[in-house]
Amino acid sequence: MTITEDQDARSDAPATPRQRRAARIAEAAGGGWGLILLKIVVLGLILALAVYAALVLIRMDQWVPAVLVVAAALLAVWIYSGRGRLPAKYLMPGLVFLFVFQVFAALYTGYVAFTNYGTGHNSTKESAVNALMLSAQERVPDSPEYELTILDQLGELSFLVTDPDGEVLIGGEDRPLEEVDDAEMRGGKAVALDGYTTLEFAEIVANQERISEMAVPLSDDPNDGALRTPDGSIAYVYTSTLVYDEAAGTMTDTRTGVVYSDIGTGAFTAEDGTELKPGWQIVVGFDNFTRAFAEESIRGPFLSVLVWTFAFALLSVLTCFALGLFLAIVFNDPRMKSKKYYRVLMILPYAFPGFLSALVWAGMMNQEFGFLNVVLFGGADIPWLTNEWLAKASIILVNLWLGFPYMFLICTGALQSIPEDVQEAARVDGASAWQVFRSIKLPLLLVAVAPLLISSFAFNFNNFSLIYMLTGGGPRDVTAGVNVGATDILITMVYKVAFVGSSADYGLASAFSIIIFILVATISVLAFRRTKALEDLN
Amino acid sequence: MTTQTAAPSTGAIVTAEAGVRGEGREPRRPFRKYFRETGWRHIVGVLATVFALFPLLYVFSASLNPGGTLLTANSLFSRVSLESYLTLFQNETHPYGAWFVNTLVIGLVTAFFTVLLGALAAYCFSRMRFTGRRFSLTALLVVQMFPQMLAMVAIFLLMVTISDIFPAIGLNTQIGLIMVYLGGALGANTYLMYGFFNTVPASIDEAAKIDGAGHARIFFTIILRLVAPILAVVGLLSFIGTCSEFVLASVILVDPDKQTLAVGLYRFVSDEFSKNWSVFAAGAVLAAILPVALFLALQRYIVGGLTAGSVK
Numbered sequence: 001m002t003i004t005e006d007q008d009a010r011s012d013a014p015a016t017p018r019q020r021r022a023a024r025i026a027e028a029a030g031g032g033w034g035l036i037l038l039k040i041v042v043l044g045l046i047l048a049l050a051v052y053a054a055l056v057l058i059r060m061d062q063w064v065p066a067v068l069v070v071a072a073a074l075l076a077v078w079i080y081s082g083r084g085r086l087p088a089k090y091l092m093p094g095l096v097f098l099f100v101f102q103v104f105a106a107l108y109t110g111y112v113a114f115t116n117y118g119t120g121h122n123s124t125k126e127s128a129v130n131a132l133m134l135s136a137q138e139r140v141p142d143s144p145e146y147e148l149t150i151l152d153q154l155g156e157l158s159f160l161v162t163d164p165d166g167e168v169l170i171g172g173e174d175r176p177l178e179e180v181d182d183a184e185m186r187g188g189k190a191v192a193l194d195g196y197t198t199l200e201f202a203e204i205v206a207n208q209e210r211i212s213e214m215a216v217p218l219s220d221d222p223n224d225g226a227l228r229t230p231d232g233s234i235a236y237v238y239t240s241t242l243v244y245d246e247a248a249g250t251m252t253d254t255r256t257g258v259v260y261s262d263i264g265t266g267a268f269t270a271e272d273g274t275e276l277k278p279g280w281q282i283v284v285g286f287d288n289f290t291r292a293f294a295e296e297s298i299r300g301p302f303l304s305v306l307v308w309t310f311a312f313a314l315l316s317v318l319t320c321f322a323l324g325l326f327l328a329i330v331f332n333d334p335r336m337k338s339k340k341y342y343r344v345l346m347i348l349p350y351a352f353p354g355f356l357s358a359l360v361w362a363g364m365m366n367q368e369f370g371f372l373n374v375v376l377f378g379g380a381d382i383p384w385l386t387n388e389w390l391a392k393a394s395i396i397l398v399n400l401w402l403g404f405p406y407m408f409l410i411c412t413g414a415l416q417s418i419p420e421d422v423q424e425a426a427r428v429d430g431a432s433a434w435q436v437f438r439s440i441k442l443p444l445l446l447v448a449v450a451p452l453l454i455s456s457f458a459f460n461f462n463n464f465s466l467i468y469m470l471t472g473g474g475p476r477d478v479t480a481g482v483n484v485g486a487t488d489i490l491i492t493m494v495y496k497v498a499f500v501g502s503s504a505d506y507g508l509a510s511a512f513s514i515i516i517f518i519l520v521a522t523i524s525v526l527a528f529r530r531t532k533a534l535e536d537l538n
Numbered sequence: 539m540t541t542q543t544a545a546p547s548t549g550a551i552v553t554a555e556a557g558v559r560g561e562g563r564e565p566r567r568p569f570r571k572y573f574r575e576t577g578w579r580h581i582v583g584v585l586a587t588v589f590a591l592f593p594l595l596y597v598f599s600a601s602l603n604p605g606g607t608l609l610t611a612n613s614l615f616s617r618v619s620l621e622s623y624l625t626l627f628q629n630e631t632h633p634y635g636a637w638f639v640n641t642l643v644i645g646l647v648t649a650f651f652t653v654l655l656g657a658l659a660a661y662c663f664s665r666m667r668f669t670g671r672r673f674s675l676t677a678l679l680v681v682q683m684f685p686q687m688l689a690m691v692a693i694f695l696l697m698v699t700i701s702d703i704f705p706a707i708g709l710n711t712q713i714g715l716i717m718v719y720l721g722g723a724l725g726a727n728t729y730l731m732y733g734f735f736n737t738v739p740a741s742i743d744e745a746a747k748i749d750g751a752g753h754a755r756i757f758f759t760i761i762l763r764l765v766a767p768i769l770a771v772v773g774l775l776s777f778i779g780t781c782s783e784f785v786l787a788s789v790i791l792v793d794p795d796k797q798t799l800a801v802g803l804y805r806f807v808s809d810e811f812s813k814n815w816s817v818f819a820a821g822a823v824l825a826a827i828l829p830v831a832l833f834l835a836l837q838r839y840i841v842g843g844l845t846a847g848s849v850k
Binding site for chain 1: 549555574575576577580582583586589590591593594596597600608609611612654655656658659661662665669671674681683684685686688689690691692693694695696702703704716718719720721722723724725753754755757778781782784785788789800803804808815818819822825826829830833834837847
């Protein structure tokens with residue numbers, strides 16, 4: 001490897017032999033060895049990590065990621081050990097993260113949007129069946145007693161049981177009972193096994209809760225039941241009141257006789273529509289998107305959120321730009337003194353972390369105790385953040401505070417780049433100050449700042465922290481089928497649907513993400529086209 | 539502070555100063571003319587400054603109010619003590635000290651690697667010609683159109699899966715969060731740096747090559763020094779951005795001990811909103827000092843970086 005590295009360094013050098021020799025000498029003199037050594041160590045580490053990761057993945061039956069990890073590591077070694085392949089050497093580190101946490105995340109969002117992933121639907125059918133049967137377990141009335149010893153192996157607990165016939169078996173939560181023959185016996189009861197530590201009485205007491213929740217299946221068929229223990233010394237057979245018929249794909253409740261069947265909705269459903277939870281994850285096609293646009297309880301709030309998102313983003317850009325431009329023009333007078341100080345003071349809101357500003361304003365706008373009501377409005381009771389329309393106005397106001405310094409800076413820069421002579425010529429021709437501004441300065445300015453206005457729009461479209469910290473999206477719309485309020489924008493809606501409250505609907509949230517992406521992307525592309533045209537005109 | 543800047547409206551002082559710059563000494567203007575031309579600008583300036591500064595003064599005053607609530611915070615600077623700052627570090631359910639350290643560490647590590655990864659890619663795009671170069675540059679722009687925040691659900695589910703297999707880098711770990719942030723290291727940063735790298739003449743690289751330097755040495759010892767200003771800007775923007783990032787941090791970091799300031803302070807406020815207002819204010823002031831100081835110190839570069847490319 002070291003040799004190829006040497007050649008690699010040389011491959012960039014000019015071709016004549018003399019220069020090549022010079023290159024080699026310089027490389028050797030300049031501590032190139034340290035670099036090479038570092039490279040070997042780093043590549044070795046990467047390979048070792050990849051092998052370890054692959055082994056762990058294989059143990060968990062995750063074959064596809066295992067292959068990917070190994071392939072990526074081999075690619076890295078191939079790229080960095082050989083000569084040439086220079087661009088790849090520089091691009092690979094960034095691209096690895098980009099692919100995993102951005103590209104894959106984006107694609108995965110697309111996939112999740114087409115599933116029913118969420119609370120009650122977060123795993124496979126098999127584990128849903130197991131979870132259902134476990135949750136409905138009851139002790140068999142005349143169950144035989146199993147003498148029990150609890151064993152520990154690397155933090156995982158197992159049951160070592162001696163059945164009434166004297167046979168010794170071991171099993172854990174995810175592995176059904178199997179026979180062992182080398183257990184250490186005491187008085188007809190198995191008490192220890194090689195490779196495991198026997199839990200002492202005190203340890204059993206300490207782990208009581210965990211042990212009482214353990215259910216060790218008797219066999220691969222969940223209908224056979226499982227062993228559970230009330231006290232840590234005797235285990236009994238528990239069977240589920242639910243019976244799973246794999247061939248028919250049905251769950252039958254033996255107490256009520258109701259048959260729940262898999263009708264393709266990701267949960268066992270009875271004829272009257274009641275579902276057994278948990279269900280499992282299935283692909284539901286465009287269901288989430290149809291729900292967003294068609295289901296009454298979601299469509300209403302969704303559409304009003306959509307309208308408000310546009311209004312908010314547009315108004316934010318307009319108000320901030322207007323104030324910023326106005327101030328920039330006011331301060332763009334060469335005769336004015338101490339501009340520098342004003343400028344520094346006015347930048348401060350922009351430098352202050354955005355999430356903090358929103359929280360501070362939320363305090364100032366508090367209806368009962370806030371500064372605005374108590375001091376500025378002399379004890380008035382104005383519901384700044386709890387009335388639907390005032391809350392919207394407050395958000396625009398706070399965003400103006402946050403955003404005008406940025407626009408002020410940009411406009412100042414753009415104004416100064418507009419050549420003086422154009423304006424002077426217009427003034428000489430008799431144009432008024434307003435005419436000069438309207439027909440000369442503004443168009444020139446717009447060409448320069450239009451791309452920034454568009455990105456500002458896109459930023460405000462997803463201005464999560466302002467909305468979430470200031471109003472939390474509230475006041476809440478109690479009639480809505482999803483957790484939204486009057487000031488929620490799309491991105492806070494995504495967050496609330498997925499992470500806030502007791503139930504999560506990842507599928508619906510991802511569908512909203514996709515919708516946001518399509519909207520922002522379309523608007524940006526169209527707007528950039530328009531500004532290109534604007535630029536051509538000038 | 540703000541009222542002092544209003545003083546020039548007396549006219550005489552300002553016109554005397556006004557003569558220092560500009561073409562020679564201007565004759566004194568009568569007050570009316572002065573006000574119409576310059577004076578009113580100061581009034582606008584003062585109003586804007588009051589608007590900009592007031593919330594900051596308010597939170598600073600609230601932080602100095604010992605044991606204050608939202609209501610007592612309204613009497614600005616009536617009582618001054620550092621008690622709230624001390625209380626801040628003694629609350630066990632809200633470990634401010636841990637949040638602060640976490641934010642610094644996550645912010646610095648993310649900023650460092652963002653700069654490194656971005657600079658590597660920018661150097662590559664700026665100095666090398668290879669198949670797929672144009673395509674990759676455009677692809678980077680397109681990928682950026684789907685910001686990480688939109689993928690929060692997918693990232694959360696991905697981290698849940700990872701923590702089943704490798705708990706050390708999965709959910710509720712800071713390494714995991716940093717790796718997620720690094721997913722956004724390329725993109726806009728690469729473009730910003732790419733433009734700057736292009737302004738460094740390629741003849742410098744060539745000269746170094748002729749002197750026998752390898753590409754790695756050219757990059758690390760020559761180019762990185764020449765583009766230091768843009769590295770500082772990108773690092774700073776990344777640091778400030780990471781420090782105030784809320785969505786991903788709140789989704790990935792679960793334990794109070796592991797959270798960042800953005801997540802922790804939000805929880806703090808939503809838990810006990812008006813009761814401990816001055817403690818929150820103290821936390822906010824401390825949290826803001828570093829970003830604000832950095833920003834003010836480097837504002838010239840940041841503003842330049844922000845407007846680069848659009849304002850010619």
